[in-house]
Amino acid sequence: MTATAIVRRPGAFATAGVLRTVDHKDIGILYVLLGVAFLVIGGIEALLLRIQLATPNERVLDPSTYDQLFTMHGVTMIFLVAIPLLIGFANYVVPLQIGAEDVAFPRLNALSFWLTLFGGVLLYLSFVAGGAPDAGWFAYAPLTEPAHSVGNGMDWYIFGLAVSGAGTIIGAINLAVTILLMRCPGMVMGRAPLFTWMILVTSVLIIGAYPILTSALVMLLVDRQLGGRFFDPAGGGNATLWQHLFWSFGHPEVYIVALPAFGMISEIVPVFSGKPLFGYRFVAASGIAIGFLSFGVWAHHMFAVGLGDAENAFFSATSMLIAVPTGVKIFNWLATMYRGRIRLAMPMVFAIGFIATFVVGGLTGVSLAVVPLDLYTTDSYYVVGHLHYVLFGGTVLAVFAGLYYWFPKVTGRLLGHRLGLAHFWLTFAGLTLAFLPMHWLGIQGMPRRVWTYPPGLGWEWSNLVSTVGAFLMAAGVLILAVNVWRSVRAGEIAGDDPWDAYTLEWATPSPPPAYNFAAVPRVRGKRPLWDRKHPDRMDPP
Amino acid sequence: MLSSLEPIVVLSLVVGAVAAVILAGVLIALVVFTVRYRDPRPGLAPQIHGHRTLELAWTIAPLALLAIVFALSLVTLGQIGRGATFGSLEPPLRISVIGHQWWFEFRYPGGAVTANEAHIPAGVPIELELSSPDVIHDLWVPELGAKSDVVPGQTNVLRLFTARAGTFSGACAEFCGLEHAWMRVVVVAEPRADFDRWLTAQAAPPAVTAGPGADVFRGNVCVACHVIAGVGGTAVGPDLSHVGARRTLAGGVLANTADALRAWIADPQRYKPGALMPKVPLSDADLAALVAYLGSLK
Amino acid sequence: MSARAGGIALRRDPNLVGVALFIASESVFFLGVVIAYVTFREQGLATAKAQLDVGRTAIFSVLLFASSGTIGLAAARRSRAWLALTALLGVAFLAGQGLEYARLLGAGLRPGSELFGTTFFTLTGLHAVHVLVGLVLLATLLVTSGLRTGRAGHAAWEGIAMYWHFVDAVWVVVFSVVYLGTLIG
Numbered sequence A: 001m002t003a004t005a006i007v008r009r010p011g012a013f014a015t016a017g018v019l020r021t022v023d024h025k026d027i028g029i030l031y032v033l034l035g036v037a038f039l040v041i042g043g044i045e046a047l048l049l050r051i052q053l054a055t056p057n058e059r060v061l062d063p064s065t066y067d068q069l070f071t072m073h074g075v076t077m078i079f080l081v082a083i084p085l086l087i088g089f090a091n092y093v094v095p096l097q098i099g100a101e102d103v104a105f106p107r108l109n110a111l112s113f114w115l116t117l118f119g120g121v122l123l124y125l126s127f128v129a130g131g132a133p134d135a136g137w138f139a140y141a142p143l144t145e146p147a148h149s150v151g152n153g154m155d156w157y158i159f160g161l162a163v164s165g166a167g168t169i170i171g172a173i174n175l176a177v178t179i180l181l182m183r184c185p186g187m188v189m190g191r192a193p194l195f196t197w198m199i200l201v202t203s204v205l206i207i208g209a210y211p212i213l214t215s216a217l218v219m220l221l222v223d224r225q226l227g228g229r230f231f232d233p234a235g236g237g238n239a240t241l242w243q244h245l246f247w248s249f250g251h252p253e254v255y256i257v258a259l260p261a262f263g264m265i266s267e268i269v270p271v272f273s274g275k276p277l278f279g280y281r282f283v284a285a286s287g288i289a290i291g292f293l294s295f296g297v298w299a300h301h302m303f304a305v306g307l308g309d310a311e312n313a314f315f316s317a318t319s320m321l322i323a324v325p326t327g328v329k330i331f332n333w334l335a336t337m338y339r340g341r342i343r344l345a346m347p348m349v350f351a352i353g354f355i356a357t358f359v360v361g362g363l364t365g366v367s368l369a370v371v372p373l374d375l376y377t378t379d380s381y382y383v384v385g386h387l388h389y390v391l392f393g394g395t396v397l398a399v400f401a402g403l404y405y406w407f408p409k410v411t412g413r414l415l416g417h418r419l420g421l422a423h424f425w426l427t428f429a430g431l432t433l434a435f436l437p438m439h440w441l442g443i444q445g446m447p448r449r450v451w452t453y454p455p456g457l458g459w460e461w462s463n464l465v466s467t468v469g470a471f472l473m474a475a476g477v478l479i480l481a482v483n484v485w486r487s488v489r490a491g492e493i494a495g496d497d498p499w500d501a502y503t504l505e506w507a508t509p510s511p512p513p514a515y516n517f518a519a520v521p522r523v524r525g526k527r528p529l530w531d532r533k534h535p536d537r538m539d540p541p
Numbered sequence B: 001m002l003s004s005l006e007p008i009v010v011l012s013l014v015v016g017a018v019a020a021v022i023l024a025g026v027l028i029a030l031v032v033f034t035v036r037y038r039d040p041r042p043g044l045a046p047q048i049h050g051h052r053t054l055e056l057a058w059t060i061a062p063l064a065l066l067a068i069v070f071a072l073s074l075v076t077l078g079q080i081g082r083g084a085t086f087g088s089l090e091p092p093l094r095i096s097v098i099g100h101q102w103w104f105e106f107r108y109p110g111g112a113v114t115a116n117e118a119h120i121p122a123g124v125p126i127e128l129e130l131s132s133p134d135v136i137h138d139l140w141v142p143e144l145g146a147k148s149d150v151v152p153g154q155t156n157v158l159r160l161f162t163a164r165a166g167t168f169s170g171a172c173a174e175f176c177g178l179e180h181a182w183m184r185v186v187v188v189a190e191p192r193a194d195f196d197r198w199l200t201a202q203a204a205p206p207a208v209t210a211g212p213g214a215d216v217f218r219g220n221v222c223v224a225c226h227v228i229a230g231v232g233g234t235a236v237g238p239d240l241s242h243v244g245a246r247r248t249l250a251g252g253v254l255a256n257t258a259d260a261l262r263a264w265i266a267d268p269q270r271y272k273p274g275a276l277m278p279k280v281p282l283s284d285a286d287l288a289a290l291v292a293y294l295g296s297l298k
Numbered sequence C: 001m002s003a004r005a006g007g008i009a010l011r012r013d014p015n016l017v018g019v020a021l022f023i024a025s026e027s028v029f030f031l032g033v034v035i036a037y038v039t040f041r042e043q044g045l046a047t048a049k050a051q052l053d054v055g056r057t058a059i060f061s062v063l064l065f066a067s068s069g070t071i072g073l074a075a076a077r078r079s080r081a082w083l084a085l086t087a088l089l090g091v092a093f094l095a096g097q098g099l100e101y102a103r104l105l106g107a108g109l110r111p112g113s114e115l116f117g118t119t120f121f122t123l124t125g126l127h128a129v130h131v132l133v134g135l136v137l138l139a140t141l142l143v144t145s146g147l148r149t150g151r152a153g154h155a156a157w158e159g160i161a162m163y164w165h166f167v168d169a170v171w172v173v174v175f176s177v178v179y180l181g182t183l184i185g
Ligand code: HEA
Pocket: A254, A255, A257, A258, A300, A301, A302, A319, A320, A322, A323, A324, A326, A327, A328, A330, A358, A359, A360, A361, A362, A363, A365, A366, A368, A369, A370, A374, A377, A378, A379, A383, A386, A387, A390, A391, A394, A395, B022, B026, B061, B062, B063, B065, B066
């Protein structure tokens, strides 16, 4: 019966159908495909950056091209890779995990996907319409003011982010309502799976943070198109206002792309350790704490702006505080593995890799929250190292883990283990070679966003190694592509519950029928499937 | 104190040690558990749901560590912050720094003006007043520690110090447009006597203010953007009164040799694409005279 | 819609919860613009005192606030008459703001003429756009609720009412900050 399902799924995907689909599973798949496509695009942009930086005084790219590429790389990876991938998983998995038939607003769901895609298209049209945005992903004024920016790249940035942002906000509202109102009988929030929990928190963060970006974008548009003066000091405006507005969106944003990843790890680690998640309540609560705190730390991106020692000290303290709830998660994952029956299937392998690299990124983050250290490292490659350890070593590795974990549910077939291991080791080696030396480069004094650099400062080797690492990661992605391709065509049939998992998405066929569940599930504990399989030793309700 | 970098290094060692311990702990646990509890072993794993005191422990412990780190960071901040003296009794030397796309201008008390190269007296606290007429820049000399943004519409203050003489390379750290990469600076720290000699030399107009080279300078658009004291001009680009005395040209893109100078003037865009200096058509003779003259401006 | 899996959970109408969350995000959006306005209040205060017509704007504001009451009645009684009156009040308010704009533009104030122009037109303009959207919604509801198909359901009435209340609430803030703000300091 899974077999028939497999032929049905591609059938449903015959383009015409897909364009009109409102089924949360199809939308989820579309989101993930969008994210992967842009991962390749943003990745190729990164490879170009790395080629230009491989050796000093390189001239493969001219400064203008380089600036457009690093800006588009950052924007793409944050808004068109991390967000779509995570929202995509949320779309597919959450309704299944809470035993619902679909999301609350299926049509709106399709709308938010198409808005995100359209936003991405707008951003990339800039390349053919006289130049892409070139002021960095956080587009500091007054470099973005008409007086200092040539071409209309920044206008494309404004519209692209506003449109995809609208899609993201609508998607978040949809997911929040779904989680709040559509949980199946018995599933009180206190029993909801951690991934669902983190998506709820994330949705709230999106609703609270994205509109700030939108208003900042509107103001920038007024400045650029109506001669406004918000961010133009020459006209009495204020250059740092943009930074305050952007980062009071931008910092929550980095947790928006981190919390769902934490959620995935909190699903995978227990299943492959054969144990319940250690300290469920604390892991969920720490997610909420991170969400709250994330609105009170934005100025840690502005320590060198000259806000004043008191302000800096305050934001330093709040930033350090976030380490505590994040640590709680790490420690609980470790405690979950303790005395477990650990199965090193690909999802678990990537989850373990995630913990290792994310902790490094987190710790460098704390070092950046220490004002005197940040005054040295800010705007240097040390920051670039940090952000890739948390974004690639964190978010992307978690997404890979989630991909190996839920792929069988989506397609009915398992991904290959041997290719999986190759993918993992190439990625792990690649990210270490590419991003670890960046910290050293920063400490040696290499500023970020330089299109080239002089020889003789001791930066040559680290940059070369970093470039090699980048290509290893690319090779890893190519292997993943091969793995997916082979598995979709002739992968091992997964069955409903290939991982002996705990949550409801595994209680329905793979792939699930359009209506998700033949009968509305009822749950009495945190691990419905465990309870079904072990009536003798059910979880305490 | 050796330099304004020292307190940062000390703090970084402490924070680094704390971080290393935590990292080691997590990684060891991760590896040990992965190896030790790996399948296959008979039976089910013990279904442990949590442990209150443990949760408390690993909430409190990090809190305590962070509190210590935070306190130490405040101490360091005091050592390098606004009123810092770095244990020197000398009154601070005020230098105003102006960030331009894409070069730094340094204005000294007494009228000396330089570009992309600042001299400072060793053993004296330096107070930089940073401002910008265009976009946000950021002055960073790693060997002197902290950096500060250079924000249009506000004047930031950065205190730096070094006890030992030396030549330090720095750069603009905040992305400021096309040639952000070639907005590098050289800071030369030298004994007080040498510094004073340098400063008086820089403050005075050049020895030669007439002759073929000066005429070419005056006779071409150069004067529309550059100043040579005694020769004239307008200050749009770097002051050239003593350009011959500098180590580098155009924000470090070229070493300051006669050939480099000629090459730069002949075609700036070739070496610094986007630089706000146009290619000025000059006859070989004029160019030679000009280069000879500018090179002589020590 | 309500025959969904989560039988026990579906106490509230998802549509209304959705609208509430949407309004929350809209509030954050306006918060950003208001913060910007307040940041530059000092620079613009002189012009604001000189140019803004607090008295007349107050009158039109009262009309808008009144429309909060009428939409309440309209929703409570599913009354198209009250709905129409609400729309009228909304139109009146926009007309009032139109007059204000005309006068200011006549006096040479532009979004680009000075900082106050930038912040004033941005903040009030964005609110006006929201009123406009509200009017469109009211109009649609007016039509659909007229159709015998009974397509305008509970959610439509309540949701649109919520949104309209929000538009008014925003104006309470904008009017206080921009207009009443000129009376103090
Ligand atoms: C997934 C995204 C993500 C995540 C999760 C984080 C996590 C953190 N980040 Fe990061 N950050 C970014 C994405 C992210 N960051 C990006 C993209 C930028 C650059 C933006 C740009 O300029 O382009 C940035 C930049 C950035 C800066 C500004 C640097 C600068 O420009 O000068 C700072 C400064 O405070 C900072 C701090 C932190 C802190 C304190 C955390 C903490 O949340 C980390 C907490 C985690 C741990 C600490 C590890 C686990 C904890 C334990 C094992 C417990 C014990 C630990 C201790 C007691 C310390 N980050």
